[in-house]
Amino acid sequence: MLRLSLVAVIAPSSLMIACAEPAAGDCDAAVELVADCYGGVAAEAFAESCNADAAQAALADSCQTGDGGKADAFSTPILSPLSKQFKYGSIGADQLGLPKSILRAIPIVCADTLPAGADPLERPFEAFGLIYEKGHDLPIGFSTREMPFLGIELTGTTCSQCHTATVRETPTSDRVTFFGAPNGRFDVGAYSDFLLGCIADSDRFNASTLDDAFDQLDVGGFERLLAFKSGFIQEFTANLREQGGSVVTDGPWGPGRDDAIGLSAATLLGEEFLPKVPAPIDYPSVWNQAVRVGHALHWDGAAATALERNVLVAVGAGTPKDAVPLESIAAIQGFLDKLPPPAYPFAIDATLTARGEELYQVECAECHDVGGKLLWEVIPIEEVGTDPNRLDAVSPGGIDATNRLEGAGWEFSGFKKTDGYLASLLDGIWLRAPYLHNGSVPTLRDLLEPPANRPAVFFRGNDTYDAQRVGFVSDVEREDGRPFSRFDIARAGNGNGGHEYGTTLSSEDKDALVEYLKTL
Ligand code: HEC
């Protein structure tokens, strides 16, 4: 059902009153032309909705320029400079994504279900932690693509949505954006619930409300006809809502994390592979990727190569398996390969760091430093002792099913079942809070306490920096009338135990070690 075509959703011809009888012959010729000009995915989608008017429009169109006079409108441009490719470059999900005009209309037609204080017309998705740049009407992390023939822009998710963060020195300071950092404010669960919940609600999302919203947004031309396709869009997304709803949870994930294993099982593998336990996990940092080539990736070290994990994300985000834009994804990866971890932007005490470095060499380097003999090794769960759900969510059968996925130009073989969590570099660790794979420990200083002394309840989603304990401010419950997300270690998958390294040092030594960690 994911492949249900959006061309079929939006082809305007079927709306026209008194249209001519469909002529099968014309459609055959038109589909052939579409295939020739725009490739198989477009042709298949076009065929589903072809009638006499659509065929006529298609046959009157000529191929765009390209090799041999043909071009694939579904080919994916690589944006320049590469930072733009990272922010807005496509991973293919925009081939069958929501039309941009609909995405922008949703906050208007469902304004009353937006988080408190959000403005439906101005940067509405900021309320879910998405980051807008000046002059852009969609946040960082959305790619767009113009549909052949119709000129309607479709949208899709891209990597920077979860992997770009902001930091404020104080609640009133300007926000500074960091590429490659985990977006600790982005609540993908709340965002999807809002979006898909709105579409499913015919009282709010219907031809007449959309028409009004399009007036406010100044949407004209063919796109206006989308209003009358609201029922079709509902059908198109119902399946996604059901899939998301099938992932086992123990309450909302909150910002900065999602249940990536559950979501992959729900969207790609099938119900029999759905994990039985909730396993919400933090978005990791993704800078400095060149150093990681040849080593395991993911919190449990289950992924062997960046290519495989990136394609898995792309098809999970709705990219058709036979139309994964490998070059565009490789360009994003190229950017991340060379992206350095950002330097700590606040004051550092050089005397303390010298002492801290000595402690780090003794207590931590074996697992976390270049040259350490356990760096890039999976540390067995019995040894590291952190929450087991992320590990238990992955079944050998699920791994086999993932390794059987394939599409045009790619196939998987490197995913494997592991028995613990990966010891990885601590590069840019100051910006990776909250800590551990499930984000259960708010600051570095807390991680150095024995588990019983780590906070059992704290608040996530604040980007104000806590330079004292090193992490984000986690004891403030709300800001501007909007609550931060309450994290409770008692919930399934939220355990904050384990990783008892450096926990018996003196308080002064812990402070020195934390000071040194700022420099990594
Ligand atoms: C919806 C949020 C989301 C999007 C979009 C997303 N990621 Fe991630 N990414 C995650 C999460 C969550 C993990 C942790 C997965 C795990 O370990 O189970 C992750 C893991 C990673 C890792 C592994 C890091 C490590 O050190 O183990 C890399 C690299 C990465 N993502 C890059 C990308 C790229 C490139 C894209 C686009 C093709 C992308 N991500 C899109 C959420 C996202």
Ligand code: HEC
């Ligand atoms: C025996 C190996 C080992 C030693 C020694 C070790 N760690 Fe770790 N560390 C790990 C593993 C494995 C993880 C991932 C655990 C998880 O996420 O559940 C981890 C995770 C972390 C994280 C969280 C990373 C993130 O992105 O959230 C930090 C911070 C960290 N370690 C700091 C330290 C410090 C500081 C020391 C020394 C006092 C230390 N570690 C000693 C194995 C080790």
